[in-house]
Amino acid sequence: MGQVRVKICGLRTVADVAAVAAAGAAYAGFVFFERSPRHLSVAQAAELALAAPVGLAKVALVVDAPDAVLDAIVEGVPLDMLQLHGHETPERVAEVRARYGLPVMKAVGVADEGDLAALFDYSTVADQILVDAKPPKGSALPGGNGLSFDWRLVAQRRWLRPWMLAGGLTAENVAEAVRLTNARQVDVSSGVESAPGQKDAGKIAAFVRAAG
Ligand SMILES: O=C(O)c1ccccc1NCC(=O)[C@H](O)[C@H](O)COP(=O)(O)O
Numbered sequence: 001m002g003q004v005r006v007k008i009c010g011l012r013t014v015a016d017v018a019a020v021a022a023a024g025a026a027y028a029g030f031v032f033f034e035r036s037p038r039h040l041s042v043a044q045a046a047e048l049a050l051a052a053p054v055g056l057a058k059v060a061l062v063v064d065a066p067d068a069v070l071d072a073i074v075e076g077v078p079l080d081m082l083q084l085h086g087h088e089t090p091e092r093v094a095e096v097r098a099r100y101g102l103p104v105m106k107a108v109g110v111a112d113e114g115d116l117a118a119l120f121d122y123s124t125v126a127d128q129i130l131v132d133a134k135p136p137k138g139s140a141l142p143g144g145n146g147l148s149f150d151w152r153l154v155a156q157r158r159w160l161r162p163w164m165l166a167g168g169l170t171a172e173n174v175a176e177a178v179r180l181t182n183a184r185q186v187d188v189s190s191g192v193e194s195a196p197g198q199k200d201a202g203k204i205a206a207f208v209r210a211a212g
Contacts, residue, residue, distance in 0.1 A: 002024065002208065002209075002211060002212050003184075003212055004178055004183070004184060004185065004186060004211040004212045005025075005026035005027070005164075005184065005185040005186075006023075006024075006025040006026055006027070006185070006186055006187075006188070006207065006208050006211050007025065007026065007027035007028075007029055007059065007164060007185065007186070007187040007188070008020045008023075008025050008027070008028060008029065008187075008188060008189075008192060008199070008204055008207075009029030009031065009038075009059075009061065009143075009144065009166075009187055009188065009189040010029060010030075010031050010036070010038030010144060010189040010190075010193075010197065010199070011028050011029065011030060011038075011048055011199060012038060012040065012044075012048075012197060012198075012199065013048070013199075014047065014048060014051045015201070016048070016199040016201075017048050017051045017052050017056075018051070019199065019201035019204045019205070020056065020204055021052065021053050021056050022201075022205070023201075023204045023205045023207075023208040023209075024208050025056070025204070025208050026056070026057060026185075027056070027057045027058075027059050027081070027187075028048070028052055028056050028057070028058055028059065029059045029060075029061055029083065029187070029189070030045040030048060030049070030058065030059065030060050030061065030077070031061045031144070032045070032060060032061060032062050032063075032065070032069070032073060033061070033062070033063045033085075033141070033142075035140055035141065036141055036144065036197075037196040037197030038144065038189070038196075038197050042072055042073055042076040042077060043076070045060065045073070045076070045077045046076050046077045046078070049077050049078045049079065050078065057080040057081060058077070058078065058079050058080050058081070059079070059080065059081045059082070059083050059105070060073050060074075060077060060079050060081075060082055060083065061083040061085050061143075062082065062083070062084060062085065062086070063084075063085050063086035063142055064086030064087055064088060065084075065086075067099065070082070070096065070099075070100065074100050074102070079102060080102070080103070081102060081103045081104070081105055081127075081128075082096060082100065082102050082103070082104050082105070083104075083105045083106075083107060083130065084096065084104060084105070084106050084107065084126075085107040085130075085132075085142050085143050086142060088106065090121055090122060090124070090125045093106050093122065093125045093126050094125045097125070097126075097127070103127035103128065104126050104127055104128075105126060105127060105128040105129065105130050105164070106122040106125075106126040106128075106129055106130065107129075107130040107132050107142075107143060107166075108122055108129060108130065108131060108132065109132055109133065109134030109135060109142075110131055110132070110133065110134055110149045110153060110154065110167075111133070111134040111149055112150075112153070113153060115134065115153075116153065116154075116157075119131060119154075119157075119159055119163075120159060120160075123159040123160040123161045123163075124160060126161060127161060127162075128161055128162045128163060128164065128185075129159055129161055129162075129163040129164070130163070130164050130166055130187060131154055131163055131164065131165055131166065131167075132166040132167045132187075133145065133147040133148055133149040133166070133167030133168060134149065135147070143166070143189070144189040144190055145167075145168075145190070146168050146189075146190035146191060147167055147168045148167050148168030148169070148173070148177075149167055149168075151165070151177050151180045151181050152180065154181050155180050155181050155182070156181070156182055157181075162184070162185065163183070163185065164183065164185040164186060164187045165177055165178075165181055165183035165185070165186050165187070166186065166187035166188070168190075168191065169186055169187070169188045169191050169207070170188070170191035170192075170207070171191070171192075171203060171206035171207045171209070171210040172210075174186055174188070174207060174210050174211045175210050175211070175212060178211060178212060186211050188207055191203070191207065192204045192207050
């Protein structure tokens with residue numbers, strides 16, 4: 001594993017999990033959002049999670065999920081972290097942490113300076129922060145859109161909790177993103193795909209190498 005910890009999000013097959021593990025990524029992300037081409041059922045995610053080697057952290061991504069949905073995911077899938085990728089309030093983040101006893105990563109969309117205060121607010125309650133590009137208005141997906149934001153907005157910033165940089169990262173630009181922001185963790189989905197929802201083992205390996 002390199003110095004920068006990598007999360008590959010939106011895995012759909014056991015072969016994806018094997019590719020992520022072989023590349024040396026730290027986290028594997030499973031998406032539970034029906035409109036996404038990366039959506040998994042609880043049974044599908046359980047199969048992938050059970051195929052993950054020790055040391056690869058398994059993250060379940062949900063969007064404004066009610067307790068009943070989270071209950072089913074947490075009961076059915078062996079997990080290491082929950083990622084909240086909707087409009088969950090800081091109070092909801094605290095509630096989810098307390099209810100499930102799992103670390104919670106809150107995704108925060110960034111487009112301009114005005115979005116930075118939310119990063120601080122969530123860093124007081126979440127275990128980690130995912131600093132992602134804000135989805136364009138009317139976008140079908142709250143994340144996984146392959147769009148970057150201006151990395152200079154978060155360059156060299158510090159928050160109270162560990163954070164990951166996301167949004168439009170690829171093997172070609174991740175080293176520059178890390179250099180500019182000093183991110184110690186990065187997250188990618190569409191940048192390691194050959195088509196929406198189709199992970200590419202070669203792109204995964206190249207991305208993890210390039211992240212450093
Ligand atoms: O990936 C999805 O389909 C998705 C659906 C609903 C909410 C969030 C989603 N992805 C979130 C992620 O963690 C992505 O890895 C992150 O937004 C970066 O995506 P990309 O710009 O495609 O690398």
